[in-house]
Amino acid sequence: MENVNDPVxxxxxxxxxxxxxxxxxxxxxxxxxxxxxxFPVNYVVDGESIVFRTAEGGKLAGLTINASVLFEVDEYTADDAWSVVVRGQAHRIADEEELAAVEQLPLAPMVPTLKLNHIRITPDSVTGRSFRRGPEPGVFDVHPY
Structure with a gap:
């Protein structure tokens, strides 16, 4: 049974x-x-994968050497927060049909630079947590697990 008072x-x-x-x-x-x-990257979800664009350089070279990546998105307000982590494999999209399809996605660089490489992250796992924010409890108010 889930504890409704659990902040996580x-x-x-x-x-x-x-x-x-x-x-x-x-x-x-x-x-x-x-x-x-x-690296901060702007992205779009395509089905159940993440697509982003990048320029030539260290990020692209690193993905070529080791395709295993983590991708994290989060947000918080005064009352709550959440975090999602995608663990997966990143690859540069080279197939012409796949490239033509992702070029139709609403994905443009956030800064005025050329980012000609489209990268897809195929998830191995997708996990997340939500958090109810509030003051820290007193040391004697915490219940054992």
């Missing part, structure tokens, strides 16, 4: 996708060897 609640996968579809800016986490990087 796991989101169902369909709720995660709702949050992802409702937003346009997320964070891409890459890892090459011992170097972990995080």
């Amino acid at each position: 609640t796991a989101l169902r996968e369909d709720e995660c996708w709702e949050h992802l579809r409702a937003h346009q800016l997320g964070r891409l986490v890459t890892r090459v060897g011992d170097v972990v990087d995080i």
